[in-house]
Amino acid sequence: MPKKETRPSKDLYRELRLVPWLRLWQEEVPRYLASSPEEKIQRVALIRAIGAGFSEADQPTLKEPVRQWLLSLLQDPAEKVRRYAMTALPKIGAGRAEERQLLTLLSKTSADREKKFLGKALEKIGGHATLDLIRTQGSSLPHLNEQRAKANLARQQKPSTIRLTTPFSDIALLRLHLRCRTGLEPILSDEIKALGTQFRIMEIRPGLLTLAPTSPFTLEQLYSLRTFSTASFLLGTLPKSTSLIEPLANLIASPLSRSLFQTFTDGPIRYRFEFVAKGHQRGAVLQIVQRAYTLCPDLLNDSREAPWAIEVHPSPIGDFVELRPRISPDPRFPYRQQDVPAASHPPLAAAMARLAGPFPEEVVWDPFCGSALELIERVRLTGVRRILGTDLSPDAIQAARANWSAAHFPGISAEFVPRDFREFEKITGFGPSSISLLITNPPLGKRVPIPNLRGLFDELFAVAAIALRPGGRMVWINPLKIKPPASSLRLEFQQTVDLGGFTCRLELLRKR
Numbered sequence: 001m002p003k004k005e006t007r008p009s010k011d012l013y014r015e016l017r018l019v020p021w022l023r024l025w026q027e028e029v030p031r032y033l034a035s036s037p038e039e040k041i042q043r044v045a046l047i048r049a050i051g052a053g054f055s056e057a058d059q060p061t062l063k064e065p066v067r068q069w070l071l072s073l074l075q076d077p078a079e080k081v082r083r084y085a086m087t088a089l090p091k092i093g094a095g096r097a098e099e100r101q102l103l104t105l106l107s108k109t110s111a112d113r114e115k116k117f118l119g120k121a122l123e124k125i126g127g128h129a130t131l132d133l134i135r136t137q138g139s140s141l142p143h144l145n146e147q148r149a150k151a152n153l154a155r156q157q158k159p160s161t162i163r164l165t166t167p168f169s170d171i172a173l174l175r176l177h178l179r180c181r182t183g184l185e186p187i188l189s190d191e192i193k194a195l196g197t198q199f200r201i202m203e204i205r206p207g208l209l210t211l212a213p214t215s216p217f218t219l220e221q222l223y224s225l226r227t228f229s230t231a232s233f234l235l236g237t238l239p240k241s242t243s244l245i246e247p248l249a250n251l252i253a254s255p256l257s258r259s260l261f262q263t264f265t266d267g268p269i270r271y272r273f274e275f276v277a278k279g280h281q282r283g284a285v286l287q288i289v290q291r292a293y294t295l296c297p298d299l300l301n302d303s304r305e306a307p308w309a310i311e312v313h314p315s316p317i318g319d320f321v322e323l324r325p326r327i328s329p330d331p332r333f334p335y336r337q338q339d340v341p342a343a344s345h346p347p348l349a350a351a352m353a354r355l356a357g358p359f360p361e362e363v364v365w366d367p368f369c370g371s372a373l374e375l376i377e378r379v380r381l382t383g384v385r386r387i388l389g390t391d392l393s394p395d396a397i398q399a400a401r402a403n404w405s406a407a408h409f410p411g412i413s414a415e416f417v418p419r420d421f422r423e424f425e426k427i428t429g430f431g432p433s434s435i436s437l438l439i440t441n442p443p444l445g446k447r448v449p450i451p452n453l454r455g456l457f458d459e460l461f462a463v464a465a466i467a468l469r470p471g472g473r474m475v476w477i478n479p480l481k482i483k484p485p486a487s488s489l490r491l492e493f494q495q496t497v498d499l500g501g502f503t504c505r506l507e508l509l510r511k512r
Contacts, residue, residue, distance in 0.1 A: 009044060009045040009048075010045070012043065012045040012046075013045035013048055013049055016028070016045060016046060016049035017049055017052065017053065019049075021050075021053040021054065021056065021057035021059070022057060022059065024046065024049060024050060024053065025050065025057075025059075025062065025066070028046055029046070029050065029069065032046050037077070037078065040076075040078065040081060041078055041080055041081070044080055044081055044084050045084075047070070047073065047081070047084040047085055047088050048084055048087065048088060050066065050069075050070075050088060051070070051087065051088025051089070051091035051092060052088070052091055054066060054091055054092045055091065055092075063092060063093070066092055067089075067092055067094070067098075070085045070088055070089050070092070071085075071089075071097075071098065071101060073085035074086065074101055074102070074105060079111055079113070079114055082105070082114065083113070083114060083117045086102060086105075086117055086118055086121040087117060087120070087121065089102075089121060089125065090121055090124035090125050094125040095125065095127075096127060096129075098125055099122065099125055099126050099127055099129055099130060100129070102118055102121055102122050102125075102126075103122070103129060103130065103133065105118060106118045106119075106122070115143045116143045118143065119143030119144045119145070120143075122144060122149070123144065123145055123148040123149055123152060124152060124304075125152070126149050126152055126153070127152075127153055127156060128153065130144070130149050130153075131146070131149045131150060131153055134146045134149055145290075147289070147290065147293045147297075147300055147301060148301075148302070150297075150300055151268075151270055151300040151301065151302035151304075152302075152304075154267075154268035154270060154300060154302075155268075155270065155302065155304065155305065157268075158267045158268060159267060159305070160265055160266065160267035160268050160269065160270050160306075160307045161265075161266045161267060161307060162219065162264055162265065162266075162307050162308075162325045162326075162327050163219070163263070163264050163265065163266050164218060164219045164220040164223070164327075164331060165218050165219075165220050166218060166219075166263055166264060167216040167217060167218050167263075168213075168216060168217060168218070168259075168260065168263045168264065169216040170256075170259050171212075171213045171214075171215070171216060171217070173256075174212070174213060174233065174234075174256070175202065175210055175211065175212060175233075175234040176199070176210070176211040176212075176213065176222070176231060176232070176233060176234070177208060177209070177210060177211075177231070177232045177233075177234055177320065177322055178192075178208070178209045178211060178225070178228040178230075178231050179207055179208055179228060179229050179230045179231075179232075180207060180208075180209070180227060180228045180229050180347065180351075181207065181229065181345070181347070181348060181351075181497055181498050181499065181500075182206045182207040182497065182498040183495050183496050183497030183498055183503075183506065184227060184347075184348070184351050184495075184497060184506075185204050185206070185207070185209060186495065187227055187351045187354055187355060188209060188225070188227045188228055188351070189201060189204065189209065190354070191225055191226070191227050191354060192209070192211065192225060195224065195225065197214055198213065198214060198215065198217055198221060199211040199212070199213055199214065199217070199222075200212045200213075200214055207498070209228075210234070219264060219325060219327075220331075223327075223331050223332055224332075226332050226346075226347060226350035226354075226377070226380075227347050227350045227351040227354060228347060229345070229347050230324055231324070231325070232311070232322035232323055232324035232325075233256075233260055233322065233323045233324075234320060234321070234322055235251045235252070235254060235256060235257055235310070235321045235322060235323055236251045236254070236321050237315070237317065237318040237319065237320055237321070238251075238312070238318050238319040238320075238321060239318060240318065244284070244288070245284065245287050245288050245291055246291065248288045248292075248312070248321065249288050249289075249291035249292040249294075249295060250295070251321045252271075252273070252288070252289070252292035252295075252296075252299065252310055252321075253292045253295035253296040253299060257299075257310075257323060258296065258298075258299070260323055261299065261308070261323075264325065265307065265308070267307075268300060269298055269299050269300060269308070270300045270301075270302040270306040270307060270308065271299065271300070271301060271302070271306050271307075271308035271309060271310050271323075272301070272302065272303050272306040272308070272309045272310070272326070273285055273288065273289050273301055273309075273310045273311075274309065274310075274311055274312070275311075275312045276311050276312060276313045276314070277313075277314055278312070278314070289301035306326065307325065307326055307327075308323060308324065308325060308326060309323075309324045309326050310322070310323055310324075311324060330346065332346070332350075333346045333373075334406070335376060335403050335404075335406040335407035335408075336371070336373075336403060336406075337399075337402045337403055337405075337406045338371060338398065338399035338402045338403060339371050339399060340370050340371050340393065340395055340396045340399050341447065341448075342370075342443070342444075342446075342447045342448070343370050343371045343373065344370065344371075344373045344374060344441045345499075345500075346373055346377075348441070348497070348499075349373035349374045349376075349377045349441070350377045351506070352374055352377070352378075352439055352441070352475050352476075352477075352506065353374060353377035353378040353380070353381055353439070353475075354381070355475050355493065355506065355508055356378060356437050356439055356473055356475045356508070357473075358381065358382070358383050359383055359436050359437060359473075360383050361383070361385045361436075362378075362383050362384040362385060362386075362436050362437055363384075363385060363386045363387075363388075363434060363435050363436050363437070364378050364379075364384055364386070364387045364388070364435070364436070364437045364438075364439060365387070365388040365389075365390070365424075365430070365435045365437070365438050365439075365467065366387075366388075366389050366390070366438075366439055366440045367390055367421030367424070367438065367440050367442070367460065367463070368390075368391055368421070368440050368441070368442045368443060369389030369390060369391045369396065369397075369400050369416065369440075370391060370396050370399070370400065370441070371396065371399040371400055371403050372389050372399070372400035372401075372403050372404055372416070373403070374439045374440065374441060375387045375389055375400075375404075375414075375439070376403060376404065376407045376409075378437065378439055379407070379409050379412060380407075384412060385412065385413070386412065386413040386414070387412065387413070387414045387415070388414075388415050388416075388417070388427065388430060388435075389414075389415070389416040389417070390416075390417050390418075390419045390420075390421055390424070390427075391416075391418065391419075392418065392419075392420060393418075394418050397416045397417070397418045400416045401416050404416070415427070421460065421463060422459060422463060424463055424466075424467055425466075425467075430467070431467075432466050432467065433466075433467070433468065433469040433470070433472075434467065434469065435467045435468050435469065435472055436468070436469055436471075436472045436473070437472060437473050437474075437475070438464050438467065438468060438472070438473070438474040438475070438476070439474075439475045439476070440475075440476050440477075441476070441477045442456075442457070442460065442476060442477065443456070444477065444479040444499075444504065445479065446479075446502065453479070453480065454480060454482060457478075457480065457482055458482075458485060460476075461484040461485060461486055461489060462485075462486060464484075464486075464489065464509075464511075465484070465486035465488045465489055465511065468489075468511040469511070470511055470512070471510065471511060472510070472511045473508060473509065473510050473511075474489065474507075474508070474509040474510075474511075475506075475507070475508050475509075476506075476507060476509075477497075477499070477504045477505070477506060477507075478504060478505040478506075478507050479502075479504045479505075484509060487512075488511050488512050489509045489510070489511055489512075490509060490510050490511075490512055491507060491508075491509055492508045492509065492510050493506075493507060493508035494506070494507050494508075495507075
């Protein structure tokens with residue numbers, strides 16, 4: 001790789017990240033080791049690129065050589081080289097040996113900048129030794145944060161998880177926020193009512209439903225609802241104030257917050273705090289979480305794999321402060337083993353299935369099946385006898401088959417065929433009036449340009465009019481203001497839905 005000695009480190013780093021990681025390790029690292037001290041300073045971005053790319057490279061057998069190389073760089077005479085090495089070490093999953101070396105270096109250095117970067121590295125990989133040092137010499141170690149060190153140690157010792165089956169009983173003033181794609185509020189509302197009297201709808205705003213539980217409930221019961229995007233607990237609404245540090249810290253450490261944390265958390269309580277739609281606000285975030293830690297040292301702010309998020313959402317009546325479980329993978333959609341580009345959002349697929357409604361002995365076809373989310377969600381609602389998924393992409397068909405197998409619906413006939421939907425009648429067992437439900441989220445022309453999208457949908461309408469039996473339905477996402485040319489298809493439902501930066505119409509058509 002040609003060298004440009006005056007190139008800024010950031011520019012060189014961006015260039016190096018485009019190079020395959022194994023090539024960096026096999027070619028650029030030996031070249032770096034053989035270079036002069038001045039050249040090493042100029043190409044110090046290589047250290048950062050090696051650390052950042054290691055997890056993506058899938059080269060576990062090289063972890064130890066990479067680790068040893070980075071540890072050797074901690075002894076380099078140049079402070080900048082040592083600094084880059086200590087930043088890269090946490091990227092490869094460093095442990096106790098690295099902690100000891102960093103602590104040794106911390107005891108020897110007098111450079112304030114080096115102490116700062118040592119503190120950041122120790123907060124990410126440090127254990128008991130780092131925490132003991134903070135507790136004994138905290139006032140002389142301004143670059144080490146006790147809360148972050150405790151969170152890191154807690155993460156190492158026992159990964160926290162969310163309890164789905166533990167009931168929460170203190171419901172008197174509790175409010176839940178269910179967020180959905182704007183436009184899906186009526187479908188989510190109907191789903192909540194169909195669940196029974198467990199949750200009462202208090203208010204409906206665009207993309208947001210506020211619920212009140214009527215009796216003790218579990219997260220498992222809440223997550224039986226499938227058409228919401230996120231669920232959270234409302235901790236409070238912020239007053240219009242110039243300083244939000246104290247009000248926010250008080251809400252984070254409030255009795256309600258602690259009760260929710262303790263009921264639903266198995267392991268140390270770790271949360272991620274962020275302002276939604278207001279940027280990172282790192283300075284304010286640090287002050288808020290430090291104040292909350294002072295009020296309740298059992299609550300640990302941790303941006304790495306925290307099972308909870310505390311989010312501040314803008315609202316006309318005052319910003320909402322919400323506690324949201326970060327459950328991954330989503331327990332509602334465990335069948336999602338494979339995905340494809342531009343795949344449906346699972347709650348949207350669930351909403352489309354609910355809109356289709358029940359139909360006994362249902363035969364369902366998705367002409368653009370992708371990873372089969374719409375088909376699987378419809379089968380979950382029962383009444384389906386047979387499904388068909390077609391797609392031009394072999395990768396999509398493979399994903400659909402994998403997800404269908406994981407969903408495990410014995411006794412239901414399923415076929416996934418790599419076929420153009422216009423050749424529907426060539427598929428054995430299917431023909432005119434053989435389909436009771438056509439459900440699809442078709443190509444929308446947003447990520448992949450389609451030369452004649454309107455013409456594609458005109459052909460889809462024509463095929464639907466042939467394939468559907470009398471009374472059969474077509475549920476689909478319509479990105480254009482287009483109506484079916486076939487008089488046999490009658491529009492029964494239409495709702496504009498936000499699909500993330502652009503709107504489409506969710507429609508239900510029925511064959512006369």
